[in-house]
Amino acid sequence: MDDLIAALDIGGTKTQLILEQVGGGRVLDVTEPSLEWDAEPEPAAAKWIAERVRRHTPNGARIVSLAFGAQGINRSETGQNLERELAALGYATTAVNDASLIVAAAGFSQGIGVIAGTGAIAVGADADGRFLSSGGWGWVIGDEGSAAGLVREATRAALRANDEGRPDDGLLGHLLADFGVADAERLTRRVNDDPTVDNWAPHAPAVFAAAEAGSALADAVITDGARHLAELVRQLRNRGAVGSDVVVAGSVIVNQPRLLDAFRRSVAEHDQSASVHVLREPPVTGAVMLARSALTK
Structure with missing residues (x-):
């Protein structure tokens, strides 16, 4: 046998x-x-x-x-x-x-794992091996830094700027094109009428494309998402998570260098001893x- x-x-x-x-x-x-x-x-x-x-x-x-x-x-x-x-x-x-x-x-026996893909969560364990987690609230109220969370916050930022009468810096235009709608009002309906991961998450590349094209709003959304992901690490550290290695995985943070780089910087602000690794x-x-x-x- x-x-x-x-x-x-x-x-x-x-x-x-x-x-x-x-x-x-x-x-x-x-x-x-x-x-x-x-x-x-x-x-x-x-x-x-x-x-x-x-x-x-x-x-x-x-x-x-x-x-x-x-x-x-x-x-x-x-x-x-x-x-x-x-x-x-x-x-x-x-x-x-x-x-x-x-x-x-x-390849690590201890450390903190951060997933930023469709959703976002960080996990670790304390010195006694007890499981710890932070984030993972879901795309409607949380998951900042995830695909769905970035689209939610980018839409909010673009619509707020539009309501203030500010000229589009590229973010709104990228979202309109990616969702296939003609204006801000229709974007609002397209996002709100189907508040699901399947509707929101696939449009995350448009946020990064807008940032690459020079949108300050898109860049701020990405940077803020990275800060939230780094905050999950800090929260786990404060609750006793052990290990200086932080391993990241998930389609968004692995495939989008702008988010990964911002995450590395934010983690270093909290903990110079932490070492960030990308899971391959x-x-x-x-x-x-x-x-x-x-x-x-």
């Missing part, structure tokens, strides 16, 4: 599952939709995970260590409950928030490392 490890990255839209032999050979790497995923109630969530692992486990193989990061594990108790439920189903498990994977994926590996790599680490304990 082959002994395997299982590693999952369970996000809001998709789940990546990797199976590897204990000796290191890759058996499976598959991505599926995260349909109906919810970390709570834990018994149902554990069955959701176990069903996917079982479906892809080869006949005659045995999972000896399972690790995953999942959206919705925002309290240590939730992760611990999931570990117990999966143990009852036959899986020795390590469960963490999906953002926690990026620190391990970057898929986050699920962190789950692989956690699963392998558990074998040695």
Whole structure:
């Protein structure tokens, strides 16, 4: 019987599952939709995970260590409950928030992970290993520095300047073109009538394009978003998060140098000892490392 490890990255839209032999050979790497995923109630969530692992486990193989990061594990108790439920189903498990994977994926045993993609959140752990998080409030009231948050704040800034009678410095024009509307009033309706990530987040590149073209408003929105992301790091530090390494991931901060550079500057203002790293590996790599680490304990 082959002994395997299982590693999952369970996000809001998709789940990546990797199976590897204990000796290191890759058996499976598959991505599926995260349909109906919810970390709570834990018994149902554990069955959701176990069903996917079982479906892809080869006949005659045995999972000896399972690790995953999942959206919705925002309290240590939730992760611990999931570990117990999966143990009852036959899986020795390590469960963490999906953002926690990026620190391990970057090769660090401790530090702070910051995700700025569709949404925004920062996570870490204190000296006793207790999970800490900051941000992640959602695009309607928070997630500053994320794709959706930047579009929300850019729209507010452009509309405010328009109401004040100021000439467009390029931000409004970029937003109008990207949303495919003719004027500010129609932009207001287009944004408000569908206040969803699917409607807002895809237009983030227009904000960066406006900044590159010289829009001071767009640049200020991006800089402010970076400050908010750095503030998440400061908040976690103040609450006891350990580790001087800050690992960033997410489509926006990784692919937009203007946001990343502003984030680096803002972090340095709070903490000269912090070192910012960009994650180049898929986050699920962190789950692989956690699963392998558990074998040695």
